[in-house]
Structures are given as C-alpha cells and as structure tokens.
Amino acid sequence: MFDFFKKNKAETPLDAKGLREAILQLIKESLQQLDGGEGKQLKAIQLFVNAGAEELFMYETALYSAEPEKFKEEVQRIADNFALNLPQDWKMEVNYVSELPAGVIRAGGIKAGLVLKNAGLQTQTGIVSKAYLKVITGKAEQEQYSIEPGSKRVNIGREATVQGVDGTYRINGIAFPTEAQDSNKYISRQHAHLEWDKEASCFKLYADEGGVPPGNKTKIKFASDESLHKLNSTQIGYTLNDGDQIILADVAVLEFKLTEDKTFNLNNLLT
Structure with missing residues (x-):
C-alpha cells in the first residue's frame, strides 16, 4: 500500500x-x-x-x-x-x-x-479454440498441457503443491519440480497463471507475486512480431495468441498453441 x-x-x-x-x-x-x-x-x-x-x-x-x-x-x-x-x-x-x-x-x-x-481480443471466427502449452525448454511434470476454454485458473510454478505464508495451499497445474532439473529452482512457487477471459473470449497470462520484480522474471515473446515483454505487474493480463512463448526466469519456455474446436459454441461460454 x-x-x-x-x-x-x-x-x-x-x-x-x-x-x-x-x-x-x-x-x-x-x-x-x-x-x-x-x-x-x-x-x-x-x-x-x-x-x-x-x-x-x-x-x-x-x-x-x-x-x-x-x-x-x-x-x-x-x-x-x-x-x-x-x-x-x-x-x-x-x-x-x-x-x-x-x-x-x-x-x-x-x-x-x-x-x-x-483488454482482450475477440475471436474472429466465433469458434472457441482449445489451448496447448508445450514445454520447449525446462523440465515440467508433463511435456504438454491441454487447457479448455472456460476452465478455471491454471497456476504455473515450482512444485505441484506449495504452501503460502498464510498457510493456504496453492496447486500448480503446470509444475516444474526441483528434483526434475536443477535450474527449476529459479522458477518461483507462485510464478504465473493462465485465465480464460469470458468477456473477451481468450486466454490470458498473468504474472503472480513470485514472477514480478524484484523476484523472478516472467516474459512473453509475441509470435506476431517476435517482440519480447517483461511482466512488471500482477494487475495486467496478456492476451495469448497462437505461437506466443512464455518465458519463466530465463530457464523455462512454454509455447502457447491454439487449435479450433468446432464442438464448442462461443455463445455457450458468453451466456
């Protein structure tokens, strides 16, 4: 404050x-x-x-x-x-x-x-996409993760289950265990998270307390122009587009991919 x-x-x-x-x-x-x-x-x-x-x-x-x-x-x-x-x-x-x-x-x-x-970007086709996060660099519990539109918040961090200072537990759906690779220790236990933005019909990346300065870094590399941005605030979410890369503490890279799912109706998620 x-x-x-x-x-x-x-x-x-x-x-x-x-x-x-x-x-x-x-x-x-x-x-x-x-x-x-x-x-x-x-x-x-x-x-x-x-x-x-x-x-x-x-x-x-x-x-x-x-x-x-x-x-x-x-x-x-x-x-x-x-x-x-x-x-x-x-x-x-x-x-x-x-x-x-x-x-x-x-x-x-x-x-x-x-x-x-x-702000967010509306989908142009009206067809909601499934999202995949592929681990390009680093060692997570899985090589690829699938995220459904409308799903709950997906936490990213070191270890699958961690306890906060207030005693509550955080579940990292995308987890980088320390024992899997020594460099994972540079990833914060509360590093970042993904959310589905219902109003904008898109997935967004937010840095958490452990993923902003002065702690560990969270970056995103946009596929559209290959520009690199560091997330300095937990308040602002980045709209993720096909091919964008999420960089955690300069030791892990996740590629964000979208595939069209014609069984999903956009109106079902907006009502």
Missing part, C-alpha cells in the same frame, strides 16, 4: 488541489510498474471513491466531476511520460461507492482505490 502522507499526518487535511495530486500520484505509482507492452493491454483505469457526505464535494472538485475529460487528460500525460502507449479508446472511470471493492490498489490518507482493467 502506498502512503503519500507519512510526513503530513499531523497536518491539516488536503484541499481539492492536494487531493488531486495525491490521487494522480497513486495512478502514477501504478502505471509506472507497466512497460509499453502492458500499457497496450489497458482497457480502463477505474477509480473508486468512498468519501462521506462531508468530503464528497472536495473529491468531486478534485476529480473535475463537471469536466471528466480534464482528469483523463492529466492521466494521459502521465502515461505519455512513461511511453506506455495506451490504446486510443482507453477509459477513465470514476465510481463513487459506499465501500471500496476488494483487491483495489490503495493509498494511505485518501478514500479511494484503483483498478487497472485490461
């Missing part, structure tokens, strides 16, 4: 201008974790505000409620400074709520939270 007010906790509350600067700083800190490739995946920046009635007017003033595009322009300047290459149709959404949703990015001292919403 960010705290922009450590030096000012004993001082008077911020005015609208100071509040705007604090909210923009929260957005800046969040966007700064993305590289250009991740920026292209961003669909919307969602800001949630849970200020009480006595503070609501100040938040509305800070966020230019009467001119919402004005606040978006300030955010766009931040993105441009980091060369994030946000898509032209990205949205800045401000929501006033009674309670902040779970999982938002928060900052100490302000009653607001942030969600970075990523």
Whole structure:
C-alpha cells in the first residue's frame, strides 16, 4: 500500500488541489510498474471513491466531476511520460461507492482505490479454440498441457503443491519440480497463471507475486512480431495468441498453441 502522507499526518487535511495530486500520484505509482507492452493491454483505469457526505464535494472538485475529460487528460500525460502507449479508446472511470471493492490498489490518507482493467481480443471466427502449452525448454511434470476454454485458473510454478505464508495451499497445474532439473529452482512457487477471459473470449497470462520484480522474471515473446515483454505487474493480463512463448526466469519456455474446436459454441461460454 502506498502512503503519500507519512510526513503530513499531523497536518491539516488536503484541499481539492492536494487531493488531486495525491490521487494522480497513486495512478502514477501504478502505471509506472507497466512497460509499453502492458500499457497496450489497458482497457480502463477505474477509480473508486468512498468519501462521506462531508468530503464528497472536495473529491468531486478534485476529480473535475463537471469536466471528466480534464482528469483523463492529466492521466494521459502521465502515461505519455512513461511511453506506455495506451490504446486510443482507453477509459477513465470514476465510481463513487459506499465501500471500496476488494483487491483495489490503495493509498494511505485518501478514500479511494484503483483498478487497472485490461483488454482482450475477440475471436474472429466465433469458434472457441482449445489451448496447448508445450514445454520447449525446462523440465515440467508433463511435456504438454491441454487447457479448455472456460476452465478455471491454471497456476504455473515450482512444485505441484506449495504452501503460502498464510498457510493456504496453492496447486500448480503446470509444475516444474526441483528434483526434475536443477535450474527449476529459479522458477518461483507462485510464478504465473493462465485465465480464460469470458468477456473477451481468450486466454490470458498473468504474472503472480513470485514472477514480478524484484523476484523472478516472467516474459512473453509475441509470435506476431517476435517482440519480447517483461511482466512488471500482477494487475495486467496478456492476451495469448497462437505461437506466443512464455518465458519463466530465463530457464523455462512454454509455447502457447491454439487449435479450433468446432464442438464448442462461443455463445455457450458468453451466456
């Protein structure tokens, strides 16, 4: 959690201008974790505000409620400074709520939270594809894994079953046992995961806590232009296309493959 007010906790509350600067700083800190490739995946920046009635007017003033595009322009300047290459149709959404949703990015001292919403690509044929992950480099429990559209999250990491700091267990559906190959020790137990995006009808790759800096690395090499991108945030998912390669800690490579499955109807997954 960010705290922009450590030096000012004993001082008077911020005015609208100071509040705007604090909210923009929260957005800046969040966007700064993305590289250009991740920026292209961003669909919307969602800001949630849970200020009480006595503070609501100040938040509305800070966020230019009467001119919402004005606040978006300030955010766009931040993105441009980091060369994030946000898509032209990205949205800045401000929501006033009674309670902040779970999982938002928060900052100490302000009653607001942030969600970075990523975009996906619609399938062009209307035929949902099955996905396969083939182990090109490294030693996993299997040489190839099959993933069905609409399936639950598939975790990737070292060892099949690992225990987190909170005592709960994580099951890695794609596991790289340490005893199988010495270099597997560089892969995090909680490295990355795949999810089926129902709205966008595609598979997406997310880095987990162990797969982002300063820990182990997660990269993706796009088949379309052979560009290489490092995942710096757990918030943004990459849409996977046929032939893309997932690189784990520079010691394991998985190739993502799609095959058309005409027995699957796209509408069944979207309803």
